[in-house]
Amino acid sequence: MPDTFKNNVSEFLTGVPFFTEVSRPSLDNLCKSSKTETYLKNESILTKGDVGDSMYVILEGHVKVHEGSHIYCFLKAGECFGEYALIDDQRRSASVTTVEKTNVLIIDRKNFVNLIKTDTGFANGILSVLIKRHRELDIIQERLASSKKAIEIAHSKMSGLINGAMDAIIMFNQNFKIILTNPSANKMLENDDVLQRNVLFFFDDDSADLIETIVSNEIDNNTINQFLPQIIKVIGSNNTETLNEGTISKYGVENEYYYTLILRNTEDRIRAENKINQLTNQTQYLEEEIQELTSGYGIIAEDQSMKxxxxxxxxxxxxxxxxxxxxxxxxxxxLVARAIHKESDRSDKPLIKINCGAIPANLIESELFGHEKGAFTGATASRKGRFLLADKGTIFLDEIGEMPLELQPKLLRVIQEGEFDPVGSSETIKVDVRIIAATHRNLKTFAKEGKFREDLYYRLNVFPIEVPALRSRGADVVLIAQEMANQFSKKMGKLPMTLSEADRSLLINYNWPGNVRELQNLIERAVIVSKNKILNLQSIIPLQIQEDTKATKPIADKIYTAEELSALEKSNIIKALKQTRWKISGENGAASLLKIPPTTLASKIKAFGIERPV
Known part of the structure; x- marks a missing residue:
C-alpha cells in the first residue's frame, strides 16, 4: 500500500468506532499488514455460509446486509462488518452486497492477531473499545430487562382486564381464525377449545354475513372501531342461542391485521327493561287510579268547592x-297542609306538626322553641324545639288560635326574622322554616276582641285557604264514604262493601256537624256491624238525622243537573268495575254489585265510553 494512501487510510481509521482507542502508530502498522479492495455496484462481498477469516471497514460506498431478499440493514463509510471472523472461523451469518461502487479495507485475522501479540498499544486500544462496548451492552441488557419486566406487568394487566371482563371478547385474524378469547367468550361459545376455529361458525347466517361484510369492506382501512348495526346471534357448541350487541375493531401493521369482537348478552337487559316497563305501567296505572280518587294528596275532590x-x-x-x-x-x-308540603320544594325535608290546643300553656313554648337544661323545674336535659327540627322544612301549627297570647310575639319574631331563643338560653338560633297554620276560629274576630295579636294574624294570613264543610261538598260525601268502606273492609278482612241508594241518600242529606272525621267514625262502625257485603247505614244515621232535623232548620236538597247526574253515574260504574277487577257479569261482577242486568251495564259502559286501562 503506497505511503500516502496508507497515511490517508490510517487517518480515516481514527474516526471508525472500532479503532477510536488505538494510537496512530498502531493504526499505521495495521494498514501495512492490510489491503484495500474495490467492489462494483451489486457485487457480492460476503455470502452467507462462507467461512470467515477477515473483517471489513468501508472506506467509501454503501452496502446492504441481507439474507436473500430480506434486508437486515445498510452500512456506509466508517462502519465495519465481519468482526467475529477475527476471533473464530465460524461461517458467515448473512450476505453483504454493494449498493454502489464501494472501497473497503480488508483486515486479515492472522495479521490482526499478530498485531495484538506484538503491538502493546494496538492491543490496549482494541481492548479499551471492547470493554466500552461491553459496558454499553450491560446497559442495554439492563434496559432490556427493565423493559421486559414492564412488558410483563403490562401483559398481566391486559390479561386481567380481558379475562375479568363480563363481556365476551373474541380476537380473530384475516382468515376469521380465532386467536384469543376470554372466559366470558368461552362461556358464550360453550367451548374452551376454540383457538384456530372459524369464528363465523358460531354465528347464525345473518350475523356471519354481517361480520364477513364488515371485514371485507374495511380491507383498505388500517383501523376500524364501530358498533355493530344489528343484533348478533351466537350459537354455542351445545346449540344454546344468545342475542348480543357489540363492537368490532381492527388493528395491525402492513398486511397483518387482527379483529376484536366484543359482545354483550342483551337478554338479561331486555328482560330487566321489560320488567321495568311492566312495573312502570302498573305504577302509572295505580297512580292514575289514586290520582282519580284522591287528586294525589288523599283528598277526594269531585265537587267544585274542593277543586x-x-x-x-x-x-x-x-x-x-x-x-x-x-x-x-x-x-x-x-291533609291540606300535607299536600302543600308534598308539592313544595321542601318535600324532601321534614313536615313537623304541633297542635297548639293540645299542649298545656306552660309547656308549649318549650315544645316550639326548645329549652336548655335547668331552664325550669323538670328540665333535666337540653331539648330541641319543633322549629329547629323543622329547619329547611315545614312546620304545621294546628289550632293556632289556641296559642297563648304571651307567646305570640315570639312566633311573630320567627316569621319576620327567622330566629328565636330557646327557653333558658341567650343564644339566638336562625332557622329556615315554612309556616302553615290552621284554625277553626275566626282569627280576625279574635284579634278585634284582643284574644289574638292583630299583627300576627296578618302575618299568618298571607295566603288563606278555606276548607269547605262536608255538607257543602255535594256528592263528595258518597265517594269518600265508599272509599272509607273499602279501606275498613280490607283492614277487617271483610269482603268489599257496597253503598245502597238509600245509603247514598242518607249520606247526602245528613248535616255532618263533625265533617269527615265524623263520617270516618260512622263508616267504621257500619263496616263492623255489616253483613252479607251490604253496608247498611240506615241503622246508624237515621236517628242522628231526626235529632239534627229537630234542632236545626231543614236543609234544602241539592238539585243535580243532568250532566252532574251522568258524571256521578259514570264515576260509580268505574268504581264498581275497578272493585270487581273489570268483571261485568257473574256472582262477583260489577252488574251484580250495581244491582242491574249485565246487558244494561254493558250498554252504559259503551254509552259513557268507559275503557279498561292497559
Missing part, C-alpha cells in the same frame, strides 16, 4: 309564603 282548594294548593305550594288554613273541625285541614 278550588286543590287549585289554591297548586298555586301556593312552590312558594315560601305563609299559609293560613281555615275550616270547621274535621274538614281535613291537616
Amino acid at each position: 278550588t282548594v286543590l287549585n289554591l294548593i297548586h298555586q301556593v305550594a312552590k312558594t315560601n309564603a305563609t299559609v293560613l288554613i281555615h275550616g270547621e273541625t274535621g274538614t281535613g285541614k291537616e
Whole structure:
C-alpha cells in the first residue's frame, strides 16, 4: 500500500468506532499488514455460509446486509462488518452486497492477531473499545430487562382486564381464525377449545354475513372501531342461542391485521327493561287510579268547592309564603297542609306538626322553641324545639288560635326574622322554616276582641285557604264514604262493601256537624256491624238525622243537573268495575254489585265510553 494512501487510510481509521482507542502508530502498522479492495455496484462481498477469516471497514460506498431478499440493514463509510471472523472461523451469518461502487479495507485475522501479540498499544486500544462496548451492552441488557419486566406487568394487566371482563371478547385474524378469547367468550361459545376455529361458525347466517361484510369492506382501512348495526346471534357448541350487541375493531401493521369482537348478552337487559316497563305501567296505572280518587294528596275532590282548594294548593305550594288554613273541625285541614308540603320544594325535608290546643300553656313554648337544661323545674336535659327540627322544612301549627297570647310575639319574631331563643338560653338560633297554620276560629274576630295579636294574624294570613264543610261538598260525601268502606273492609278482612241508594241518600242529606272525621267514625262502625257485603247505614244515621232535623232548620236538597247526574253515574260504574277487577257479569261482577242486568251495564259502559286501562 503506497505511503500516502496508507497515511490517508490510517487517518480515516481514527474516526471508525472500532479503532477510536488505538494510537496512530498502531493504526499505521495495521494498514501495512492490510489491503484495500474495490467492489462494483451489486457485487457480492460476503455470502452467507462462507467461512470467515477477515473483517471489513468501508472506506467509501454503501452496502446492504441481507439474507436473500430480506434486508437486515445498510452500512456506509466508517462502519465495519465481519468482526467475529477475527476471533473464530465460524461461517458467515448473512450476505453483504454493494449498493454502489464501494472501497473497503480488508483486515486479515492472522495479521490482526499478530498485531495484538506484538503491538502493546494496538492491543490496549482494541481492548479499551471492547470493554466500552461491553459496558454499553450491560446497559442495554439492563434496559432490556427493565423493559421486559414492564412488558410483563403490562401483559398481566391486559390479561386481567380481558379475562375479568363480563363481556365476551373474541380476537380473530384475516382468515376469521380465532386467536384469543376470554372466559366470558368461552362461556358464550360453550367451548374452551376454540383457538384456530372459524369464528363465523358460531354465528347464525345473518350475523356471519354481517361480520364477513364488515371485514371485507374495511380491507383498505388500517383501523376500524364501530358498533355493530344489528343484533348478533351466537350459537354455542351445545346449540344454546344468545342475542348480543357489540363492537368490532381492527388493528395491525402492513398486511397483518387482527379483529376484536366484543359482545354483550342483551337478554338479561331486555328482560330487566321489560320488567321495568311492566312495573312502570302498573305504577302509572295505580297512580292514575289514586290520582282519580284522591287528586294525589288523599283528598277526594269531585265537587267544585274542593277543586278550588286543590287549585289554591297548586298555586301556593312552590312558594315560601305563609299559609293560613281555615275550616270547621274535621274538614281535613291537616291533609291540606300535607299536600302543600308534598308539592313544595321542601318535600324532601321534614313536615313537623304541633297542635297548639293540645299542649298545656306552660309547656308549649318549650315544645316550639326548645329549652336548655335547668331552664325550669323538670328540665333535666337540653331539648330541641319543633322549629329547629323543622329547619329547611315545614312546620304545621294546628289550632293556632289556641296559642297563648304571651307567646305570640315570639312566633311573630320567627316569621319576620327567622330566629328565636330557646327557653333558658341567650343564644339566638336562625332557622329556615315554612309556616302553615290552621284554625277553626275566626282569627280576625279574635284579634278585634284582643284574644289574638292583630299583627300576627296578618302575618299568618298571607295566603288563606278555606276548607269547605262536608255538607257543602255535594256528592263528595258518597265517594269518600265508599272509599272509607273499602279501606275498613280490607283492614277487617271483610269482603268489599257496597253503598245502597238509600245509603247514598242518607249520606247526602245528613248535616255532618263533625265533617269527615265524623263520617270516618260512622263508616267504621257500619263496616263492623255489616253483613252479607251490604253496608247498611240506615241503622246508624237515621236517628242522628231526626235529632239534627229537630234542632236545626231543614236543609234544602241539592238539585243535580243532568250532566252532574251522568258524571256521578259514570264515576260509580268505574268504581264498581275497578272493585270487581273489570268483571261485568257473574256472582262477583260489577252488574251484580250495581244491582242491574249485565246487558244494561254493558250498554252504559259503551254509552259513557268507559275503557279498561292497559
